Each structure stands twice: as structure tokens, then as C-alpha cells.
Amino acid sequence: MNEARKIIVVGGGITGLTAAYYVRKRLKEAGCTADVTLVEGAEKLGGRIHTLRKEGFVIEKGPDSFLARKLPIIELSRELGLEGELTGTNPEAKKTYILRDGTLHPMPAGLVLGIPTDIEPFMRTGLVSAKGKARAMMDLVLPKKEDDSDESLGHFLHRRLGKEVLDQIVEPLLAGIYAGDTYALSLQSTFPQFGEMEQQYRSLIYGMISNRKKSQQEALNLPAPGRNSVFLTYKNGLQTLVERLEEVLREEGVTIRTGTKVTELRKEGELYEVGYEGGQRETADSVILTLPTYHSAELLGDHPSVDKLRAINYVSVANVVIAYREKDANVKFDGSGFLIPRSEGRSITACTWTSTKWLHTAPEDRVLLRCYVGRSGEEDWVHLTDEEIVAKVRKDVAELMGITAEPLFYEVTRLYRSMPQYPVGHLDHVRELRSDLAERMPGVYVTGAGFHGVGLPDCIRQGREAAFEAVDRLTG
Numbered sequence: 001m002n003e004a005r006k007i008i009v010v011g012g013g014i015t016g017l018t019a020a021y022y023v024r025k026r027l028k029e030a031g032c033t034a035d036v037t038l039v040e041g042a043e044k045l046g047g048r049i050h051t052l053r054k055e056g057f058v059i060e061k062g063p064d065s066f067l068a069r070k071l072p073i074i075e076l077s078r079e080l081g082l083e084g085e086l087t088g089t090n091p092e093a094k095k096t097y098i099l100r101d102g103t104l105h106p107m108p109a110g111l112v113l114g115i116p117t118d119i120e121p122f123m124r125t126g127l128v129s130a131k132g133k134a135r136a137m138m139d140l141v142l143p144k145k146e147d148d149s150d151e152s153l154g155h156f157l158h159r160r161l162g163k164e165v166l167d168q169i170v171e172p173l174l175a176g177i178y179a180g181d182t183y184a185l186s187l188q189s190t191f192p193q194f195g196e197m198e199q200q201y202r203s204l205i206y207g208m209i210s211n212r213k214k215s216q217q218e219a220l221n222l223p224a225p226g227r228n229s230v231f232l233t234y235k236n237g238l239q240t241l242v243e244r245l246e247e248v249l250r251e252e253g254v255t256i257r258t259g260t261k262v263t264e265l266r267k268e269g270e271l272y273e274v275g276y277e278g279g280q281r282e283t284a285d286s287v288i289l290t291l292p293t294y295h296s297a298e299l300l301g302d303h304p305s306v307d308k309l310r311a312i313n314y315v316s317v318a319n320v321v322i323a324y325r326e327k328d329a330n331v332k333f334d335g336s337g338f339l340i341p342r343s344e345g346r347s348i349t350a351c352t353w354t355s356t357k358w359l360h361t362a363p364e365d366r367v368l369l370r371c372y373v374g375r376s377g378e379e380d381w382v383h384l385t386d387e388e389i390v391a392k393v394r395k396d397v398a399e400l401m402g403i404t405a406e407p408l409f410y411e412v413t414r415l416y417r418s419m420p421q422y423p424v425g426h427l428d429h430v431r432e433l434r435s436d437l438a439e440r441m442p443g444v445y446v447t448g449a450g451f452h453g454v455g456l457p458d459c460i461r462q463g464r465e466a467a468f469e470a471v472d473r474l475t476g
């Protein structure tokens, strides 16, 4: 590569920040120079990541942690010198509850993603009826599906474990990740390992048991807090990662433009013209779009493959963080929180006992709760004011935990169209889109949470993959 080239990364969420970071890194490794610009529509970087540090509390308004066993975020943390900042959950707060008929029941030991891997505690739980348990155990003898085509997550779990385990345990647990309707979510795009286990072991339960042993082995390679905790975060909040990435990008000479919305993307010969709100334009050899898919679709023109991208539904959710004096709350929290199945008809879908689960998040003698509102099919909250949402949340908090005290403060976060719902066939749609783009717009890459995984480690992996592809095309 002789003359200075340019790569523009659009979107300053975790995918875009990571893409810009790995573009720089790959260019350096290849001994090449190119200008790199990161463009973000909002005034702040981080996208859905937003940590509020207030009165000694560390409050997450978006994501609050990540799965320790997913390596891309561990590798990135190591590269950025953040390994020492990682922290796990309180080992004393392992218990999670699920509401059934108005009562909180502890989740039986050995559930992995809601699938029983320890049969005895599952057989003792009051969460599932005897009939429901017997139906779930049929997974051990039912034949496997004949082909490995995509189906909905709900249909798959219903088929293997029965409706009761799906509704009472698995759906509320997975709702925390996708806020979705399991019958509308693609199995292959959300939990492909379930389908693979069925194909390999025939039984999902047996597959999960075998896999658990493998995961325990793999955990030995994780940094110390990750060996004992399923989830990790940073001691001063997830914003730590965003701040460090921004710092490194600036040191590396990446141009960062915040408050700049991209409104147009046009092919000009071999190059691309990127148009900004307000009329400014810039030309680049390569463009990496890391936006929610409904925004990326606006920039990619009319095409059947883009229509499928545009059609991906994003669910709107909200959360309410409430802080109390410990003596006012007057509750002994002995776990990390609870989940609520749809059938319970509550306003909240789950509650994390944040200050018990994550010891760094609140000063001593203070309590921090985070209540979740909204999921697929339950999005009416968008028409409510913050005060109305808080009133509904406090009613549930009073009825389910007995806390009626006046809070020290609360924070409402509205996350409109934030949870992508991968439809059945999503992987094929993405393949189609990418091959269409490779032909129509070579050098333009689309990625992010709307493609191959919503979790932060998956976003980092996707940002890195797009960065490598873009640089390799320019330098290859």
C-alpha cells in the first residue's frame, strides 16, 4: 500500500471501538499506514454501555457484565492492560430465584442456561410440577431432529424439554439476554450449541452435562476472577473499557468524531463517499458499519438482502436502578436476584440485587437494586412517563420483597429498539447480505450486535473480524 489510504468506522459502540482498535493493530502488524476515523452520532462513545458513577455507587445503565468464558473480551482486556481491573460476582451470592405463583423459588443447582445438568436438585425443585419434570426427562430418550436446519429457540426447547420447563425456567433466564419471544428467535443464531448437542449427543441434557466438564477445564485458562465467576465486569464499571479504548485510539492517531451522524454512503469508483449530517463529506477506501441494523440498512440502499436487515425487530426495554439505605430496605439478600416468567403478569421481568451480586457497586450500608422492564410483546412501558414506570416498579418491589421505604434516589434508563431479535433463517440472511455487499460494495462491511451475537464478547469478536477483513483487503 503506497499512498495513505483511509478506513472509516461508523458507530462508536463496543463493536465500532473494537473495530477501530483492531484496524490500527492489523495495519501496524502489516507495516502499513492508513488514516483511521471513528464516527459516532451521539456525543459520547460506548453506545449501549453507560456507567454512571455517583455518590460512591457504580451504576450500569446498559449492560452490566459479560460471560467470563468468552475469550475475545478477556484478550482485549489483556492487550489494553485492564486485566487487573476485572472482578467477578460475590461468591456468597450464587443463588438466583424464579417467581412462581407469587413466591420466589431458588433455581435448582446445576442449571446451565436453564438446562438441568444435575438431575437430583432439578427433581426436588418446586418450580416445575411432577408432570413437567417427567416431560423434561423425556429429552434423554427422544430421538434427535433428522436434519440440522434452523428452527425457533422456543420450538426446539419445547420439543426437547416440554412447555413447562421452557415457560417457567428457560424463557425467563434467556429473556434476560434477548428480551425476546423464544418462538420468534432463531436457534442457530442464539444458542447454536443446543442444536449441535442434539445432533452429537441426541439428548440436550446429556450434551450439556458433557459440555460442562469441558467448560470447567477451559475455565482454568481464565484470569483469576473468571475461574470462580460465570460473569465478570470491571471494578469501576464497563465504561472502563470504553475509556481505555478511546485513550488508546487517540494515542494511535485515530480521528474520533462524536456528535456526527452518518447520513449517506455512496460508491464513487473504487472509493466510498461518506456523508455527515450537516453536509460534510469524506472519502474512504473502506467503511465498517457497526450500527443497529435498522440504521445500517438506511445507508446500504434498496436491495432484497438489505430489506431482510431492515426487517430485524429490536425490542425496547427499560431499567430502573433504585438505591436505599440498608437499614431502610431492611431485607437480607442471600443471592443475586430473581427472574419473572411472563405468566406471573408483573411489570418487571427481573430484579438484580446489584449491591449483593457485585460488591464494588455500592458503598457499605447502601443497597442497590436494578429492575428490568419490557420484553418482546410487553413494550407498553414506552408510553409511560418515568414516574409512572417507577410507580409500577416500586409496587412490584414492595409486593415481592417487602421494601416500601423511600429510596435515596432512582435512575430510569430507556433503551428504545435496543435488543435485536434474530429471526429463524437469520444466518442465511446475513450470508446473503454479505455476499451481495462483496459484489455491489466491496470494501464495505456491516457488523455489530444485530449479526452474530449480542453479548459484549461477541461484539468484540465481530468488530475484530471486520477490522481484519478490511485491512487485509487493503494490504493484501
Ligand code: FAD
Binding pocket: 010, 011, 012, 013, 014, 015, 016, 039, 040, 041, 042, 045, 046, 047, 048, 049, 061, 062, 063, 064, 065, 066, 067, 260, 261, 262, 263, 290, 291, 292, 295, 317, 415, 418, 419, 447, 448, 449, 450, 453, 454, 455, 456, 457, 459
Ligand atoms: P451499539 O452499542 O448500539 O452502538 C452503535 C452506535 O452507533 C451507537 O453509539 C449509536 O449512537 C451509533 N449510531 C447509530 N446510527 C448512527 C449513524 N447514522 N451515524 C453514526 N453513529 C450512529 N451484553 C452483555 O454482554 N452483557 C450484559 O449484561 C448486557 N446487558 C444488556 C442490557 C441492555 C439493557 C441492553 C440493551 C443490552 C445488553 N447487552 C449485554 C448487549 C450489549 O450491550 C449490546 O449488544 C452491545 O453493547 C451493542 O454494541 P454495538 O457496538 O454493536 O451497538
